[in-house]
Amino acid sequence: MVRIIRTVGLAIVLSLVSAFPARATEAPRTDDDALAKRIDSVMSEVYKPGEPGAAIIVRKDGKTIFRKGYGTADLELGVPVEPDMVFRLGSITKQFTAVAVLMLAARGKLSLEDPITKYLPNVPTGGKAITVENLLTHTSGIKSYTNMAEWLPLWRKDMTPGEIIALSKDKPLEFEPGTRWNYNNTGYVILGALIEKLSGETYEDFVKAHIFDPLGMKHSHYGSVEPVIPRRVPGYQKGPDGFVNAPYLSMTQPYAAGSLVASVNDMAVWNDAVFSGKLVGKEWLDRAFTPYRLADGESTGYGYGWFIGNDRGHRSIEHGGGINGFTSYEMTFPEDGLFICILTNSAAEGRGPEPRAVKIADAVLGRAEPERKPVALAAADMDALTGVYENADKQARYLTRDGDKLFSQRAGSPKNEIFAASPTEFFFADNPARIRVVKDAGGRVTGLRLEARIGPAEIYRRTEKPMPAPRKAISLAPGIIERYVGEYELAPGFTITVFNEGGRLVSLVPGRMKVELFAESATKFFVTDVDAEIEFVADASGRVTGLVLRQGGETITGKRIQ
Numbered sequence: 344m345v346r347i348i349r350t351v352g353l354a355i356v357l358s359l360v361s362a363f364p365a366r367a368t369e370a371p372r373t374d375d376d377a378l379a380k381r382i383d384s385v386m387s388e389v390y391k392p393g394e395p396g397a398a399i400i401v402r403k404d405g406k407t408i409f410r411k412g413y414g415t416a417d418l419e420l421g422v423p424v425e426p427d428m429v430f431r432l433g434s435i436t437k438q439f440t441a442v443a444v445l446m447l448a449a450r451g452k453l454s455l456e457d458p459i460t461k462y463l464p465n466v467p468t469g470g471k472a473i474t475v476e477n478l479l480t481h482t483s484g485i486k487s488y489t490n491m492a493e494w495l496p497l498w499r500k501d502m503t504p505g506e507i508i509a510l511s512k513d514k515p516l517e518f519e520p521g522t523r524w525n526y527n528n529t530g531y532v533i534l535g536a537l538i539e540k541l542s543g544e545t546y547e548d549f550v551k552a553h554i555f556d557p558l559g560m561k562h563s564h565y566g567s568v569e570p571v572i573p574r575r576v577p578g579y580q581k582g583p584d585g586f587v588n589a590p591y592l593s594m595t596q597p598y599a600a601g602s603l604v605a606s607v608n609d610m611a612v613w614n615d616a617v618f619s620g621k622l623v624g625k626e627w628l629d630r631a632f633t634p635y636r637l638a639d640g641e642s643t644g645y646g647y648g649w650f651i652g653n654d655r656g657h658r659s660i661e662h663g664g665g666i667n668g669f670t671s672y673e674m675t676f677p678e679d680g681l682f683i684c685i686l687t688n689s690a691a692e693g694r695g696p697e698p699r700a701v702k703i704a705d706a707v708l709g710r711a712e713p714e715r716k717p718v719a720l721a722a723a724d725m726d727a728l729t730g731v732y733e734n735a736d737k738q739a740r741y742l743t744r745d746g747d748k749l750f751s752q753r754a755g756s757p758k759n760e761i762f763a764a765s766p767t768e769f770f771f772a773d774n775p776a777r778i779r780v781v782k783d784a785g786g787r788v789t790g791l792r793l794e795a796r797i798g799p800a801e802i803y804r805r806t807e808k809p810m811p812a813p814r815k816a817i818s819l820a821p822g823i824i825e826r827y828v829g830e831y832e833l834a835p836g837f838t839i840t841v842f843n844e845g846g847r848l849v850s851l852v853p854g855r856m857k858v859e860l861f862a863e864s865a866t867k868f869f870v871t872d873v874d875a876e877i878e879f880v881a882d883a884s885g886r887v888t889g890l891v892l893r894q895g896g897e898t899i900t901g902k903r904i905q
Contacts, residue, residue: 386411390694391413391414393418395414395688396412396416396689397424397687397699398424402611412424412428417577426607428606429563429573430605431668432605433669434528435663435673438649440535441647442648443546443554444475445630458472466508468516478527480524484517484519485529486511486514486529487527488511495837495899498593498837499593500593504539508533522639546598550565551564563603563604567602572604577589578668581851583842586689589690590835630647632649632651632660641802644798659704661673661700663697668689669687671696672699674704681708685700717762719763728742728780730806731809732805732806739808740793761778764777767780767782776793778792779792790805791805814869815863816863818862826879827887828842829905831904832904833901839901841890858870866878867879878890
């Protein structure tokens with residue numbers, strides 16, 4: 344649940360409109376009716392009328408071949424999504440920040456190899472030399488503020504970039520700069536402050552004056568809450584009884600890491616401008632689109648503000664965004680002349696745009712989905728893989744066997760069945776990630792490589808630690824269960840709802856599925872497929888006043904609000 348809370352915050356994982364007149368009633372434009380039907384099928388399967396929706400644009404070889412809105416832009420007014428509507432981009436903002444930094448570098452205002460303290464002396468570097476490039480590539484080692492439990496109560500507070508950066512000042516570096524990759528929103532807040540320092544303009548003014556206005560991006564803005572932004576849509580997430588308005592987040596906080604808003608039409612204009620070299624020259628783009636390599640030579644799969652992938656021989660340059668009430672995804676296949684952008688106004692499990700974008704890319708490129716034919720393994724071969732593995736952060740991943748099935752589970756996350764493509768390679772049923780087994784010269788299993796579709800591989804070392812003992816549930820009287828039913832606020836506008844469902848105590852985190860809670864004592868409950876527990880807190884009179892959530896080594900308290 345802690346991981347869920349983090350991603351709801353930020354992961355916070357944010358065309359010339361006259362050239363693309365569009366309304367929901369306009370038929371998608373494409374030279375291939377079968378392709379249009381395929382794209383429409385992929386989108387309409389998830390984004391339905393009466394529910395939060397999405398806008399999509401697909402361009403091939405410089406031409407828009409598909410553009411359409413799906414679902415509802417405003418649930419209270421019943422307004423359908425149209426392609427020129429404005430959505431929060433979330434972390435797609437980072438590519439605008441990266442290009443802004445490169446524009447300053449091209450003008451001789453900075454060097455990417457310079458330590459950031461040359462320009463911003465008060466950045467918390469732990470005494471290490473953290474370069475501008477380290478910030479662009481998420482290899483600085485600075486702790487990201489969106490991964491701090493103390494950040495959760497601050498969502499509604501307007502904060503300056505300096506105040507956000509200061510949240511990391513007393514935190515030790517997570518690793519030596521350049522030695523590891525860890526997605527980092529604080530790094531991009533620092534880059535925003537760098538842009539302001541060297542340009543003499545606010546980040547908002549710089550992006551508007553040097554990117555939005557020159558390119559004619561009239562539906563792109565810094566997403567402050569106060570201004571009236573025409574065509575801007577509200578965001579939603581799942582609640583106990585359907586969709587609810589997303590919790591408020593001061594847009595001063597995502598800043599250069601996630602505060603921009605745009606339409607899919609404008610994102611097409613942006614993409615054309617970037618790849619044609621209108622903003623920075625080829626020598627800078629080559630650096631931005633080259634995956635950064637760590638000190639040990641391992642590729643991060645990330646350049647400057649974009650993930651760089653190679654999927655079945657097709658190079659992709661892409662990024663997603665997730666911010667309260669919104670998810671987004673855009674991807675470019677430069678050698679194939681393909682650009683796809685999907686912007687949505689919901690943040691809920693199973694509604695993310697990335698899987699849709701990948702399916703649509705496959706359809707446009709004429710690619711079959713990757714073959715997923717499992718092979719059978721002997722019980723002894725599976726047993727040789729089971730055990731406890733740890734990554735560099737000491738986070739555990741468990742491989743377990745149940746009969747003829749093998750499961751992978753990261754501590755704090757649900758258990759997932761994995762299937763053997765070979766004795767040393769495994770895949771998931773509905774996830775493109777692969778697990779590759781690492782063996783020593785004697786054939787002994789020494790580790791795992793978890794390789795996602797994009798981004799760096801996550802490397803796990805095998806340990807001799809025992810598997811966690813299974814927890815045993817006890818039965819509680821209905822009256823005790825009923826005491827805990829209510830709503831608990833973990834951060835302003837962010838709650839866990841606990842309710843009695845047929846004698847079972849069930850919790851719901853916004854945007855996620857219901858999770859049953861099992862009693863270990865009269866006050867302490869656990870989740871069977873996630874390494875998490877909830878302990879309820881009562882006052883002297885016995886009235887339940889709050890809860891304590893523990894997961895992944897972190898503790899978050901929540902007060903009961905109803």
